[in-house]
Amino acid sequence: MTQFSKCVQLQSGNREGEIYPPLVTITYSEASLDDFNANAKVTVTFSVSYEMSTATYEQDVQIAIGVLSALAILWALFVSTSSWRRRIGAQMVDCTSLLKFIVYMFGPLGNAFFLVAMGAALSWLLFFKRQDQVYLLLPTPAQEETFIIYLSVACALKCLEMLHFLFTQMTIDIFFIDWERPRGKTADVEGGNGKSQSVSMWRTYFVANEWNEIQTTRKSNTVFQLFAVLLFMNVVGFENLTTTDPRAYLVINSEQYVGGYSKLLRFGMMSTVYLVVAIVQWLFFTFFYERFVEDKLGQFVDLCSMANVSVFIMANTHFGYYIHGRSVHGQADTGIQEMYEMLVREEENRCGQRGLLANTDNQTFEMSLPHKLRDQYDSIIKPLQQQAAAARGQNRQRAGGGNTTSAGVDINQQVDAYKKLNKYLAAFIDRSRPDIDYIVKDKMFLERLLDMEFLEATDTKGHFYNDDGHSFDAVLFYGNELVLLTFELVVFSVVDLIGQSYVLDAVITYLVSRFVSNLRDSGGRKNLAKKTLVDERFLI
Structure with missing residues (x-):
């Protein structure tokens, strides 16, 4: 040897x-x-590698993460958790409050880690590619481990935030208040007084289906988002800016030396392009599409008014959203001729305005509810939920049988509960109950900024806050675009760390996005049938 x-x-x-x-x-x-x-040949390679100490940069990153994490924790404690405690009427700090505080930290902390990682990667990309004289070197694979850890932590926190987000959206309490009243009585063949004509349920079913449809409506198109990122990175050539050599060219010359791809630079370039495309989408949707093409939430509010159905949403125990859909014509269960006549009267201003208060157009509100209302609501709904849970425990057939609904609840009990709850909530909105009432007011600027109510509801008095027309989108995908966007961006980034293929990143991100959307759609449908007392078989 x-x-x-x-x-x-x-x-x-x-x-x-x-x-x-x-x-x-x-x-x-x-x-x-x-x-x-035998004079065997041995492969010999020659390489020169340059590296520099990144201790100063790592220290700066740690300081940034420390500061932003502290701000995130303070926000979760004094804003998110405090607001949640007010909205559930909590009087003491208990284990549930502590658990909720931990859960509310996931999102802000994940955003903090992601922003710091993105800022560091983007600064390295800009200064490394734009240097005229060599003064900055890229981190070695060993030095990149810290960056990978930060991004992985951000991904884990955003996944936990997404789980909590889906759970809260799929467990809200919601009810459709039908304002329609019987228009007369049926004739009795024996000469009696007869019975009151029944009110059609199809209007409520129609509104329920429209609500079910907009639950996963978003302000951005995921397919377009991913396609645009692929277009800029692979076709335009932004990917060529992420090589380890200091040249900054979109088109690579085959005669020149080209280094391998840097994970740090790939993340900095890709995340920047992703956010720019998302911002362009948001601007287009907000200032053009929503105003001149289609406003789905505004259309839903109009539909409620035409159907004479209001939507009563309780996102928390004593807080929620209200869509006032009471028809200004007093009825909506009419023929086509009467419907057209009602529309003409509205166009010519020959009828009242649609607002909750007289001579106003405001139909959507945030609600801080009286405690007695919630107690009465629970006393009506809880027995049905317990009966449905018992039916599931006995493995009752989905389609129901005999006198039971698809959820296994006795039909007569569900009908009685629906009528009782509809009458109770309608009386509360009409202010015809002497034991509970509410005040309509505007939120202060600081309340809107912090998404919090400084005045707490009492046992008998609540507050209705005027909003911008669609505050109820907080319980839909529509009002949580930032949560969904950052989650998909983090998934895209982490997949790229593993595979370093933008096509693979886009495919996996799309599949994850579809899974989240389908899960929300399925859970929201079941919750809608459970809380509104509308049989799930009527939800398309």
């Missing part, structure tokens, strides 16, 4: 302006005498 030098590494000893003796590291390998005698 004979030995030969397999690797010779020469490391300079320069550090902080001082010159130390260079360090030579030699790695030996062995070859047999037969190979030596």
Whole structure:
């Protein structure tokens, strides 16, 4: 056997302006005498690698994460958790409040880690590619581990935030108040007084289906978002800006040296392009599409008014949203001729305005509800939910049987509960109950900024806050675009760390997005049937 030098590494000893003796590291390998005698060839490679200390940069990143994390924790404690406690009427700090505080930290902390990682990557991309003289080197794979850890932590936190987000949206309490009243009585063949004509339920079913449809409506198109990112990165050539060589060209010259791709630079470029495309989408949707093409939430509010159905949403125990859909014509269960006549009267201003208060157009509100109302609501709904849970425990058939609904609840009990709850909530909105009432007012600027109510509801008095027309989108995907966008961006980034293929990143991100949307759609449908007392078989 004979030995030969397999690797010779020469490391300079320069550090902080001082010159130390260079360090030579030699790695030996062995070859047999037969190979030596046969003059066998040994592959020899030559490479020069440059590296610099990133201790200062890592310290700056740690300081940034520390500051933003502290702000995130303070926001979760004094804003999110405090607002939640007010909205559920909590009087004491208990284990549930502590758990909710931890859950509310997931989102802000994930955003903090992601923003710092993106800022560091983007600054490295800009300064490394724009340097005229060499003063900045890219981190080595070992030095990139800190960046990978930060991004992985951000992904884990955003996934936990998404789970909590889906759970809260799929467990809201919602009810459709039908304002329609019987228009007369049916004739009795025996000469009696007859019975009151029944009110059609199809209007409520129609509104329920429209609500079910807009639950996963978003302000951006995921397919367009991913396609645009692929277009800019792969086709336009932004991916070529993420190589380890200092050249900054969209088109690579095959005769020049081209380094490999840097994970740090790929993330900085990709996340920037992703956010720019998302911002352009948001601007187009907000200032053009929503105003001149289609406003789905505004259309839903109009539909409620034409159907004579209001939507009563309780996102928390004592807080929710209200869509006033009471028809200004007093009825909506009419023929086509009467419907057209009602529309003409509205166009010509020959009828009242649609607002909750007289001579106003405001139909949507945030609600801080009286405690007695919630107690009465629970007393009506809880028995049905317990009966449905018992039916599920007995593995009752989905389609129901005999006198039961698809959820296994007795039909007569569900009909009675629906009528009782509809009458109670309608009386509350009409202010015809002496035991509970509410005040309509505007939120202060600080209340709107913090998404919090400074005045707490009492046992008998609540507050209705005027909003911008669609505050109820907080319980839909529509009002949580930032949560969904950042989640998809983090997923896209983490997948790219593993596969380093933008096509693979886009495919997996799309599949994850569809899974989240389908899960929300399925859970929202079941919750809608459970809380509104509308049989799920009527939800398309």
